[in-house]
Amino acid sequence: MRAHFTRHVFRPHSHDAYLFGVTESGAQRFRCRGAEHVSSAGMVMALNADEPHDGSAAVAPGFTYRMVHLGPEVVREVLGGAALPLFDRPVIDDPALRRALLRLHHALAGGAGRLVRDERLAEAVTAMVRGAARRPGRPAHAVGQGRAAGATARRARELLTAEYARDIGADELAEAAGCSRFALYRAVRATYGVSPSELQRLVRLRAARRMLAAGTPAAEAATACGFADQSHLSRWFVRSYGITPGAYARAAGRAGE
Incomplete structure (x- = not known):
């Protein structure tokens, strides 16, 4: 993606991939990990x-x-199965x-051959890993609590992902x-930085994004993914990704040509 924004404000959201951006002009302000950058x-x-x-x-x-956007599975493949890097x-x-x-962006956006794209991808991941830093360690009891919370959150996410179109209540989730509401x-909140309802919306947005990329009309994708209607999907799609579902579908269609 290459874009210029002046007044658009992104609502808090996340992606299921590493996100790497190069600011070409101006400046962007964003909050992440409890601080402004x-x-x-x-x-x-x-x-x-x-x-x-x-x-x-x-x-x-x-x-x-x-x-x-680089999916973790892509980064893991480039690294030969090594541990995924974390950026502090x-x-x-x-x-x-x-x-x-x-160089990677130009290769992807410019229609370079597969070999060139793979080479640029390897170069970029290598550069990323070189600058990656592990998160600092935590006390043993904190690690245990964090693992328990992470397991709880993952179980909830698995249900939301498997049945994203259904209206799942807090009690069922x-x-x-395996815990209280x-x-x-x-x-x-501790694991993903969002509430369960916000996590559900992110899961639905990602499902809609996949359907749009596959050629599903926006109205049909909205209904299939649990949104009230096409305008509901469009509103949250723009807030989270900065473009309309239609623009994304057209871009995805061109990329697949």
Whole structure:
């Protein structure tokens, strides 16, 4: 994706992939991990999969960026099955990574051959790993609590993912997760940075995105994915991704040609 925004405000959302962006001009302001960050021209934004963030222009002229989404399975394949990198800094001043990401973006957007795309992908992932940092360790009891909360949240997410179109209540979700409704809320919030209802919406948006890319009409995708109607889907799609479902479908169609 390459885009310029001036007044658009991204609502808090996350992606099921690594998100790497290069700010080409202006500056973007966003909140992530409880703090505000600014990416100005030449900086790299590096977000881990499922990391909640928002976004808006930090200067009146707005900002232009190039963005690349890399699924964890793609990164793992490039690394030969090695442990996935985690990024502690949402904004990075790394010229080598910036150049590698721009080269990858140009190859993907410019219709380069498969071999060139794979080579640029390997270059970019290598540059990413070189600048990656592990999260600091935590006390043993905190690790245990975090693992328990993570397992609870994952069980809830599995149900939401499997039955994203159905109106699942808090009691049913908590029962599937093996905890109370309030414990479920805390676990999902601690693990994914969003509430269970917001997680459900993100799962539905991702399902709709897949259907749109496969050629399903927006109205049909909206109904199939649990949205009230096409306008409901469009409203949240724009808030989360910055483009309309129709624009995304057209772009996905061109990419598949």
